[in-house]
Amino acid sequence: MRTIVWFRGKDLRVADHAPLVEALASGEVIPLFVLDPYFFAPERARELPHRMQFLLASLKALEANLAQLGSRLLVVPGRSAEVVPRLATEWKADQVLAHRWVEPVGRERDRRVAEALEQEGIAFRLFEGETLLPPGTVRNGQGGMFRVFTPFARACWARLDLGSALATPRSLPPLPLGLAAETRPVPSLEELGLVLNRSLQPGGEKPARARLRAFTTGPLSEYGTDRDRMDRPGTSRLSADLKFGTLSVRTVWQAVAEVEAGESGRRYLNELLWREFSHHLLWEWPELLERPFRAGFEGFPWREGEADWKAWTDGLTGYPVVDAAARQLKAEGFVHNRARMVAASFLTKHLLIDYRRGEAHYMHWLTDGDWAQNSSGWQWSAGCGCDAQPWFRIFNPVAQGLKFDPDGAYVRRWVPELASLPANLIQEPWKAPKALRDNLDYPEPIVAHALARERFLATAKGHLGRQKA
Numbered sequence: 437m438r439t440i441v442w443f444r445g446k447d448l449r450v451a452d453h454a455p456l457v458e459a460l461a462s463g464e465v466i467p468l469f470v471l472d473p474y475f476f477a478p479e480r481a482r483e484l485p486h487r488m489q490f491l492l493a494s495l496k497a498l499e500a501n502l503a504q505l506g507s508r509l510l511v512v513p514g515r516s517a518e519v520v521p522r523l524a525t526e527w528k529a530d531q532v533l534a535h536r537w538v539e540p541v542g543r544e545r546d547r548r549v550a551e552a553l554e555q556e557g558i559a560f561r562l563f564e565g566e567t568l569l570p571p572g573t574v575r576n577g578q579g580g581m582f583r584v585f586t587p588f589a590r591a592c593w594a595r596l597d598l599g600s601a602l603a604t605p606r607s608l609p610p611l612p613l614g615l616a617a618e619t620r621p622v623p624s625l626e627e628l629g630l631v632l633n634r635s636l637q638p639g640g641e642k643p644a645r646a647r648l649r650a651f652t653t654g655p656l657s658e659y660g661t662d663r664d665r666m667d668r669p670g671t672s673r674l675s676a677d678l679k680f681g682t683l684s685v686r687t688v689w690q691a692v693a694e695v696e697a698g699e700s701g702r703r704y705l706n707e708l709l710w711r712e713f714s715h716h717l718l719w720e721w722p723e724l725l726e727r728p729f730r731a732g733f734e735g736f737p738w739r740e741g742e743a744d745w746k747a748w749t750d751g752l753t754g755y756p757v758v759d760a761a762a763r764q765l766k767a768e769g770f771v772h773n774r775a776r777m778v779a780a781s782f783l784t785k786h787l788l789i790d791y792r793r794g795e796a797h798y799m800h801w802l803t804d805g806d807w808a809q810n811s812s813g814w815q816w817s818a819g820c821g822c823d824a825q826p827w828f829r830i831f832n833p834v835a836q837g838l839k840f841d842p843d844g845a846y847v848r849r850w851v852p853e854l855a856s857l858p859a860n861l862i863q864e865p866w867k868a869p870k871a872l873r874d875n876l877d878y879p880e881p882i883v884a885h886a887l888a889r890e891r892f893l894a895t896a897k898g899h900l901g902r903q904k905a
């Protein structure tokens with residue numbers, strides 16, 4: 437049997453790769469990656485510079501790993517929905533195997549590919565692997581999707597018999613002879629009009645495994661307490677690996693579960709279940725990428741606030757943690773989870789700016805930018821999502837800084853103009869004596885916390901009240 441293993445941007449690995457293992461067991465294997473202009477046209481690639489950098493590096497690594505196993509990754513430009521059925525027909529493939537995607541864009545692409553392949557009598561099979569459990573299979577008593585995380589997580593725990601991660605094949609057969617195709621090398625960043633950012637994590641399966649090992653033998657033991665500390669390297673930094681599939685989520689789950697890490701281990705696995713929750717939600721309600729989960733938030737009177745938006749994106753709001761998050765985002769393509777929550781709450785509640793603008797801005801800059809995760813993170817923060825924090829809970833950015841960056845190390849790193857302030861002033865530089873303040877090149881707060889809080893509460897109460905009436 438001749439099989440095309442269609443690698444997409446969420447399974448860039450050779451370990452624990454069900455389609456690859458299945459193809460190998462069936463006979464001839466043709467590894468394929470399609471450079472779809474939906475992502476790879478230069479004007480599109482420029483919208484996701486950090487994700488593209490990580491993806492290209494991971495793709496190069498995949499190419500090398502497949503070559504080492506004796507095969508070759510065929511990289512072909514064109515629209516997936518057209519290229520895959522055409523090549524499968526020309527190459528006389530019996531089947532095309534791939535991993536399922538949760539996002540609407542991937543589901544629509546796969547629907548069209550399935551339709552075209554069916555006409556040619558070629559099988560198209562999608563394997564699970566993006567999530568721990570197949571999306572759509574974790575159901576409540578009434579057979580529906582859970583709307584609250586805790587019972588969802590409980591239902592997952594009851595079903596989590598993941599089986600072992602699949603081993604990397606020892607070798608792969610060489611490509612069948614005579615495959616004609618317009619293959620091309622993996623594009624470089626320059627070809628896509630992008631500039632290398634040396635502060636990003638390196639992509640690829642090997643660095644991903646090293647990150648996993650460094651975490652399980654290091655910060656994992658203190659994860660329960662350190663995960664919220666913005667000033668400590670207390671989290672795994674595996675989000676981009678999970679997004680691009682340089683590690684399978686099952687591999688990460690098992691590596692952590694094998695360590696005797698007590699409450700810290702349980703907390704970590706719980707975070708993986710939050711990831712699971714956001715993917716299952718998007719599977720159930722694809723419209724979540726456009727609309728708030730809580731219908732009462734439809735038509736919310738968000739402000740335009742161009743000057744405030746600019747201050748927030750430039751990291752010049754006068755609130756140190758909010759500004760540190762904005763600058764870390766652009767510099768590293770990453771933001772600590774606590775800082776994401778504070779920054780997102782500030783944009784939507786203090787500044788009353790539409791969460792969808794913040795969501796798009798994060799998708800532009802994050803290396804781990806993921807439709808399901810980012811959308812649920814933003815809706816959670818704005819108070820309009822599934823099992824979101826209540827809309828009337830408004831983070832106080834100063835209190836959050838004092839609690840989760842008590843010495844100010846996180847702020848000092850990303851807002852160097854405040855580095856000279858002592859810990860007791862760094863989260864509230866406006867309280868510094870005038871002589872000190874005059875030497876700081878840092879703005880006054882663009883809104884007063886108490887007034888902004890009142891404004892949001894009054895606006896939300898009015899809007900949600902009208903929706904109910």
Ligand SMILES: Cc1cc2nc3c(=O)[nH]c(=O)nc-3n(C[C@H](O)[C@H](O)[C@H](O)COP(=O)(O)OP(=O)(O)OC[C@H]3O[C@@H](n4cnc5c(N)ncnc54)[C@H](O)[C@@H]3O)c2cc1C
Nearest residue numbers: 671672673674675707710711773776804805806809810813
């Ligand atoms: C506004 C906002 C936007 C976000 N956007 C994204 C995004 O685009 N991509 C993304 O992967 N995560 C997103 N998150 C969730 C979270 O911030 C990141 O997953 C986390 O910071 C990644 O760092 P880590 O791998 O060191 O996390 P760890 O603490 O080491 O967690 C391990 C893994 O668990 C999952 N996880 C952790 N926290 C959460 C969470 N709160 N919700 C869902 N899953 C979680 C992630 O897959 C993460 O890699 C967002 C959160 C917020 C509040």
